[in-house]
Amino acid sequence: MINEYLAKVEESEKDNNFRDAANYNNKIAYLYWQHGIGINAITYFQRSLSLNEKTGNKNAIKTIYNNLGFIYSEYGDFHSAIKNFTESLKLCRLQKKKEEIATALINISEVLFEIKKYNELNEKLYEALDLAKEIGNFHLIKNCYELLYKNYEKLGDNNKSSEYFDLYLSLQKHLQKKELETLATRTKEAEAKAIAKEMQLINAKDTLNEMLKINREIHLKNQLLNKEKVIKDLALKEETARSNELEANAKARRTILFFVITALTLVTLILVLIYIQFNQKNKANRKLQEQKIEIEKQRDLANTQKQKITDSIRYAQRIQKAILPPNELLDNFLEDYLVLYRPKDIVSGDFYWVTHKNNIMILAAADCTGHGVPGALMSMLGVAFLNEIVNKIVTNKHITSLQADDILNELRKNVIHSLHQTGRREDAKDGMDIALLIIDFNDNKLQFAGARNPLYLMRKGELIQYDANKMSVSYSQRINKPFTRHDIKLKKGDVLYIFSDGYNDQFGGDDGMKFKSKRLKELVLDIYQKPMLEQKEILIKKHEEWKGERGQLDDILIFGLRYTEKKKIIATDQPYNWVNKNILVAEDIDVNYYFLEEVLKPTNAQLIRVSDGKDAVEFCKSNNVDLILMDINMPNMNGYEATRNIKNINSNIPIIVQTAADYNDGEKLSKSAGADDYISKPIDLKTFMNKLERFLG
């Protein structure tokens, strides 16, 4: 190869083609250099240099000076190295190529470092650093930092040294990081290169020998020109060759060492990465474990809480069940009835309520807003209010004066008042829909009033619907509109249904539709003649079929009853028996008299009514009277005067004066008139009956 190039050089020189001649000299020089024969490389580079100077190829000259610098540096001829690098630098400066200037400066600095001229190289490095920064060449910057930290170390400036060491290290890390992605492929490449290099090194010796042979030939030729010099050269070259061999071996060792270190670094790096990842994973696992434990804790807590809540709701259910009318109470009145009561949840917003007095039964089926606990709370309120309202009326008035519409009006007042509803948006909107029946078994009369919930009455194969008012028992714009009362004459065999909307609103069927009232009407028309309990079974079955897999939408309540003849009720709540007792009632106002009549009817006492004081006195003159109930304000003769007169006739007849509550001196006046007792109106029934019992019992 080299011979070939030498021939080309000769040829080119002959043709005065200095450019080619220079090129071939270069190629020879590179070959020698590659094979570690720097000394020959120098010769040919120098030849190429003089040829290039002739053609004025500045780029080539610059590169050759640079190469020469490296070769001299390798040989330890640092002064020559500096000289050549400096020449290269000069040309770089002329061309104003910043990267090359910086590189040249660094090269010089490296040599200066070798010859321990520490003071001289900083200046060059700072210039190189500035240039490298200017062009953003990180590798050059890194090189500068490296030399700077080493140099400051030598200069004994530890602060500066560590400052640059840090910079060097961080930059190196940065560059490493950037290269990390391509590291795998690079490693492979490096491996391949290393193997190739090793192969080269194995061959190096052989090649070297060949080279030496060629060398000898060349030098034999040269001998003819300068015998003495050649002999000297030969001796020198042989020595150099030996040292080259050593150098080559050393280089091979260095190369191997370099790759071993690189490989070790890589392995370490990978291990570190794996460790970090492993650590993170471990941490993540630990965290997961902790979270899992926490979740389990929470779940257990939630379960416990849920259990507690469920337990508490179940207990609430017992209370709710307890306040619903007991079956015995219904059995007393009704021979054939059904209660379909199916809460959506454990407790229900639907409720039914029953009370009775003197063969009059008051029955309600209600649906409070919401279901579950909120509904149940409302239902308790509903039951409490109904008890209060109805019992108040029953105790203080004639039971027959009970009006279904009044009860709903009163109930609405109570709900609005107790929930503080004023119609503002943020107010509670809760209330209840209700159907209320008053069944009078004495006279076969029925009253119905409804808030949104109607009454179905089945008679002779027909369904008669009594509409409810379109307002619920709560605050609404119709607050001033009273509820409507329907008065209905009952016939034996009539079947009545009242219900909440839960049954009709159930989604189901094939299309997920609402059951709707239409279907319920058809259904009850079909079955109303069957025994009520059988109807209940059918209603449940139909509902289940309709619902299918779907959940129950709302609480369900249907109350049905067949009206049969009057059932004899034993008035267990009425302990007085005044049979054969004659009570004279002096009362001019009809309503008041009717009330007393109604109140006293269960006692079987005999009532005689007079409408003024005079008649009362007259009656007592010729009749046997066990007790007189005396009103005060009456025409012709007032109660006090009548009392005095009667006491004059027969002081044994007990007289109870009824005074109006606003007469504070009623008691005093009654006593002075000779009355045995007095009672203030409106009458508290319990007190009243107790007083009467004292005289009649």
Added chain:
Amino acid sequence: MEPLFIKEAEDTPKIILNKQENNFEITGKSLPEEVIRFYAPVLNWLDRYVASPNDKTIFKIKLEYVNSASQMTIHEILSVLERIKDQDKDIEVEWYFMEDDDEMRESGEEYSEIINIPFKFIGYVPD
């Protein structure tokens, strides 16, 4: 004004309130567990809308089922819509009900009696 969209869910209706496109509708079932919370954004939106309503507002209500608590809120919504009249603008409610659903038809009639807005009753056959 930003439109308000609420997706239909198992127990709440789809709600579209869009002033730009003049589209207002409530469709589906209304039985939310917490009625007041669910309808609060709707009422807030309508409060702002009725302050400067479109020239003609047609409010479509096509509900299959309304639980008793929601009934109060529908009333509340209609009461807010009533205020559009104060602005001298038109408002109409289109009340849709399934042909054989007496409850929903009656419920609409009930509202039309107490709310001072013209109601148009539209029966439909479910598909």
